[in-house]
Amino acid sequence: MNTATPYFTETHPLICKRLLRAIRVIWLAATVVFIISIFRGVVLYIDGGTQDLHFIHQVVNSTLFAPYIPTMIYAGWIAESQPRLGTQIMLVATLIMLSIQLAMNGTQAVHVMFALPATMVLAGFFTNNHVFKKITIAVITLITCLTTFELIGIKPYHPGSQGYFGIRSFIYIGLMILATYILIQVIVRDFFVIQQDLTDEKQRAEFIATHDPLTGLYNRYYSEQSFDHFFVTMEKYESGFVLFMDIDNFKMINTRFGHEGGDFALKVIAKRLKAVTKNKQAIVCRIGGDEFIILLICTPDGAKIISQQILDTVARPFDLHNESFQLTCSIGISTADKNSTFREIYRQSDTAMHRAKYIGKNTLIEHDQAHTDKELAHAQTLASLQQALVRNEFMLHYQPQIDLESGAVVGLEALIRWKLGDKELQPDQFIEMAEQYGLIHSISTWVIQQACQDCKQLHDQGYPQLSVAVNISALLLERNNLAETVANSLRDTGLPPHALELELTESALFQQGSTSGNAQLQQIRQLGVELSVDDFGTGYSNLHYLGQLDVQKLKIDKSFVMQLTNTPNKANDLAAAIIDIAKRFQLKTVAEGIETPEIAQILQGMKCEVGQGFYWSKPVSLESLLVFLENFQQNAKTAHHSQ
Numbered sequence: 001m002n003t004a005t006p007y008f009t010e011t012h013p014l015i016c017k018r019l020l021r022a023i024r025v026i027w028l029a030a031t032v033v034f035i036i037s038i039f040r041g042v043v044l045y046i047d048g049g050t051q052d053l054h055f056i057h058q059v060v061n062s063t064l065f066a067p068y069i070p071t072m073i074y075a076g077w078i079a080e081s082q083p084r085l086g087t088q089i090m091l092v093a094t095l096i097m098l099s100i101q102l103a104m105n106g107t108q109a110v111h112v113m114f115a116l117p118a119t120m121v122l123a124g125f126f127t128n129n130h131v132f133k134k135i136t137i138a139v140i141t142l143i144t145c146l147t148t149f150e151l152i153g154i155k156p157y158h159p160g161s162q163g164y165f166g167i168r169s170f171i172y173i174g175l176m177i178l179a180t181y182i183l184i185q186v187i188v189r190d191f192f193v194i195q196q197d198l199t200d201e202k203q204r205a206e207f208i209a210t211h212d213p214l215t216g217l218y219n220r221y222y223s224e225q226s227f228d229h230f231f232v233t234m235e236k237y238e239s240g241f242v243l244f245m246d247i248d249n250f251k252m253i254n255t256r257f258g259h260e261g262g263d264f265a266l267k268v269i270a271k272r273l274k275a276v277t278k279n280k281q282a283i284v285c286r287i288g289g290d291e292f293i294i295l296l297i298c299t300p301d302g303a304k305i306i307s308q309q310i311l312d313t314v315a316r317p318f319d320l321h322n323e324s325f326q327l328t329c330s331i332g333i334s335t336a337d338k339n340s341t342f343r344e345i346y347r348q349s350d351t352a353m354h355r356a357k358y359i360g361k362n363t364l365i366e367h368d369q370a371h372t373d374k375e376l377a378h379a380q381t382l383a384s385l386q387q388a389l390v391r392n393e394f395m396l397h398y399q400p401q402i403d404l405e406s407g408a409v410v411g412l413e414a415l416i417r418w419k420l421g422d423k424e425l426q427p428d429q430f431i432e433m434a435e436q437y438g439l440i441h442s443i444s445t446w447v448i449q450q451a452c453q454d455c456k457q458l459h460d461q462g463y464p465q466l467s468v469a470v471n472i473s474a475l476l477l478e479r480n481n482l483a484e485t486v487a488n489s490l491r492d493t494g495l496p497p498h499a500l501e502l503e504l505t506e507s508a509l510f511q512q513g514s515t516s517g518n519a520q521l522q523q524i525r526q527l528g529v530e531l532s533v534d535d536f537g538t539g540y541s542n543l544h545y546l547g548q549l550d551v552q553k554l555k556i557d558k559s560f561v562m563q564l565t566n567t568p569n570k571a572n573d574l575a576a577a578i579i580d581i582a583k584r585f586q587l588k589t590v591a592e593g594i595e596t597p598e599i600a601q602i603l604q605g606m607k608c609e610v611g612q613g614f615y616w617s618k619p620v621s622l623e624s625l626l627v628f629l630e631n632f633q634q635n636a637k638t639a640h641h642s643q
Contacts, residue, residue, distance in 0.1 A: 005128045009083035012195065016083045019126050020076055023090055027072035034069060037062045053159040060157070061104060068097040087126045091135060094119050099142055103149075106156030106164045113173065116142075117180040124184035125191075132188075136181050143173050212286040214263055215270035220287035223295060227342040230283060234297050240336035241303045243294040244349035245273075245310065248328045248361040250290035253320075261320055265327065266290065272313045276306065293349065295336075307331050307364045315362065328362035335367070378433075384420060385430055385439060389446060393419045396450050397619035400628065401469070401590060401612045404604040409632060411467040411501070412458075413592075413612060414451040415619045416443070431473070440473045445485050452493040452500060454622050459499070463629060469501040471534065477504075483523035490527065497528030503555065505534050518549075525550045532590065536578060554582045556608070558593020564602050572602070579606050 009016045041062060044055040071093045079086020098119065101112045116139050123135035143165070150164035165173065210222035218226075231240040247269065254262040266286070273284045273292060281297035294310075296303060310331065317326045332352025336345045348367040356365040388394055394416060401411035418425040434440040448470055455468040476482045490497055502524065521531060532553035560575050575591075582589045591603050594613030603611055617628055 005130055007084050007087055007127045007131070008192070009079070009087050009126050012199075014195075015126065016079070019079055019083060019087060019090075022122060022126075023072055023076040023079060023086070026090070026094070027069055027076065030065075030069050030072060034062065034065060037065065057104075057158055061101075064100050064104070065097065068093060091119065091123055091127070091131075094122070095135070095138055095142075102142065102146055104156060105158040106146075106161035108156070108158045108161045117176065120177070120180050121184060124188045129185075129188075132184070136177065139177055140174065143170060143177070212270075215267055215286050217270050217274070217292070218283055218285040220285060220293075223283060223285040223287070223293055224342045226283060227295065227336075227345075230295050231297065231336050231338055231340070233281070234338070237299065238297050239300055239303070240338075240340070241294075241296045241298070242334050242336055242345045242349045243296060243303075243307055243310070244332040244334075244346070244353040245292045245294070245314075245329050246353050246357065247290035247314070248330055248357070250327070253325070253327070257321055264320060265318075265325070268318050269314060269327070269329075272316070273310065276309050276313050280306070282306075293346070303333060304364070307333060311362065311364060330356035330361050331364045332356055333364065333366045381420075381430070382433060382437060385418075385433060386437075388418060388420075389442060394443070394446060395419060395621065396447065396454065397621055398454070398468070398625045399612050399619040400617050400625070400632070401610050402616055404600060404608055404611050408465070409463075409629060410465060410610060411469060412455070412625070413469045413503075413619075414447060414454075414471075416447055427471075435473055435475055440475055441479065444473060444476055448485060448500075449489045449492070452489045452495040455499055456493045456495040457622070458626075458629075459495070461626070467499045467501055467530070469503050469532065471503045474505065477520060483520045483527070486524055486529060487527055490529075498530065501530040501532055501553070503532045503534040522550065551587065553588045553590055554578065556589060556591045558613070561591050561593040561599060561603070561613075562595065564599050565596065572606075575603070575608075576606050579608050583607070 009019045037058065041055060041058040044052055044058055048055055050056075072090065075086045075089035075093065077086075078089065094115075098112055098115055101109050105112070120132070120135055120139060123132045127135075146164045147167065147170040150166055155161070155163060210218055210225075212219045234240055247265075250262070250265075253265050257264075269292070270284075270286065273294070277284055277294060277296075283295040285293050285295070287293055296306065298306065311329060314327060314329045317324045319325070330353055332349045332355065334345050334348035334352060352365045352367040356363045359365070395418075397415045397417055398412040399415060400409045401413060402408070403410045416427055416431075418430055431440070434443055451468045451470050455466060458466050472482070486500070486502070489495075490500065525531065530553065531549075531551040532555055533551055534555045535557040536554045556575060556578050560578070563570075564572060564575060579589050588610065589608045590610040590612065591608050592612050594600050594603070594611045594615045596615060599613075600611055600615060616632075620628065
């Protein structure tokens with residue numbers, strides 16, 4: 001048979017499965033026929049004994065039919081590994097079996113004649129067109145021989161047969177064979193055209209599902225699906241690695257050359273990655289944007305060498321719109337074993353890559369679990385911080401501010417706290433994170449609103465002299481809605497504007513100059529809200545801007561205040577100088593961090609107006625503050641007169 005053209009069973013896995021099923025059905029059916037034949041032989045033996053011609057014929061017929069069954073079983077077994085050979089055995093065995101049955105039985109085997117078109121159908125669907133034509137010729141030859149036997153007077157072995165087939169039967173059978181041939185040709189041709197279209201469409205769908213359409217590399221879906229199977233093939237001396245690569249400053253390409261230029265650059269990078277990993281146990285994937293991952297099996301030293309080759313290759317200049325352009329990349333490496341999961345290794349390599357970007361880009365960083373655990377904790381804290389307002393986890397504590405001359409409580413500083421589970425976090429544990437991730441605006445809005453509401457409640461309960469000071473981040477001045485936020489909070493709570501004070505650091509105030517931030521401060525002052533410079537002396541201490549800005553207070557940082565009794569001469573001079581500057585600019589001074597009566601006395605002698613610190617009270621909740629206010633006023637006056 002022709003070996004140049006493959007059988008359909010070799011090129012279509014689905015057709016091969018159908019072949020195995022067809023062979024199984026054939027030998028099962030043949031087994032049933034054989035059992036019936038034996039049963040009929042037994043009946044004939046009982047009726048006529050061994051001398052009965054029908055019994056003798058039945059024994060011979062069954063004996064000749066019996067080898068067909070194991071032959072078909074063998075054909076099914078061999079077809080699992082060699083579909084072509086299995087198909088050939090099935091067809092040849094079937095034709096031989098049918099020829100024997102028709103030659104022995106003649107007209108008594110007319111029902112066998114229907115198996116001939118069935119054999120042609122099997123040949124049409126399981127082989128190729130060349131073999132199908134040969135099978136058709138073999139069937140026609142068989143019918144011609146049987147008709148010739150009838151014409152020359154040869155009789156069948158079957159005692160009850162009336163002979164073979166005459167010319168009329170030959171014509172009918174020939175027409176049936178011809179019709180079968182034409183029908184199968186049409187059906188098979190259309191079937192395999194449809195089958196090929198479906199196969200091509202399936203391949204296209206699989207390609208789209210597993211490949212990046214821009215670069216032709218595998219995508220993240222494929223890398224995740226092939227992850228477990230890929231690393232199973234590692235040898236004892238090899239290790240599995242995942243390289244997470246991100247192109248540095250890729251936005252610059254899109255900004256300068258547009259998305260067309262960015263797409264061209266990605267294709268160049270993809271081509272270079274394929275060149276570096278060629279002939280290596282590697283799968284290169286683009287997972288989105290300018291990010292790529294490489295699944296790699298090699299030695300640990302080999303992974304570093306390949307990673308360095310990637311860094312060097314990516315950094316080679318390329319021409320883009322008639323300009324020479326150069327990109328770099330950052331790579332994070334994590335080690336995978338046969339028990340690793342894709343998500344775990346992906347996260348580790350991604351973290352390592354971001355660390356590489358953080359320390360300067362164009363470099364390679366290996367995953368470090370301890371560092372990753374710290375970053376994971378950071379990420380968990382950030383996720384909780386993003387939900388803290390919704391969950392009502394923030395609270396305000398208040399530290400009283402005392403008039404050093406009269407001993408009366410004249411104000412409060414609002415200090416935020418975060419109730420995270422069973423922990424109470426201080427501002428220095430989350431404010432920087434809030435600023436970094438843009439959460440400070442919503443948090444500050446809540447603080448201003450809550451502080452105004454609590455201060456108004458204190459006014460209503462008999463403490464109208466109190467004002468409340470709120471710390472404001474420098475980032476709030478970069479937006480144009482701080483003045484609006486303050487105005488809305490005052491309006492909603494009914495707090496008099498003079499009872500609210502905003503504290504800003506020197507850097508926040510003196511970096512504004514003539515920007516919109518300075519304009520916002522002017523709008524806030526027009527509302528009647530006071531402004532104070534927080535932690536004065538630790539920042540710029542720009543006296544030029546201090547004279548221009550409309551502020552009412554200077555807060556002396558506690559780092560100066562706490563040293564007043566330790567190094568009295570130098571500390572006294574610094575504190576006295578700050579107070580003197582404030583007097584010359586007609587500003588009030590507030591000293592924070594007062595922990596002893598000696599420090600309070602020293603500051604009072606320097607004419608500092610207001611103090612706050614643990615000497616009087618640590619920051620407390622509003623409920624505890626009410627208790628403090630009820631008991632403090634008289635005690636403070638008594639202590640003041642006794643000094």
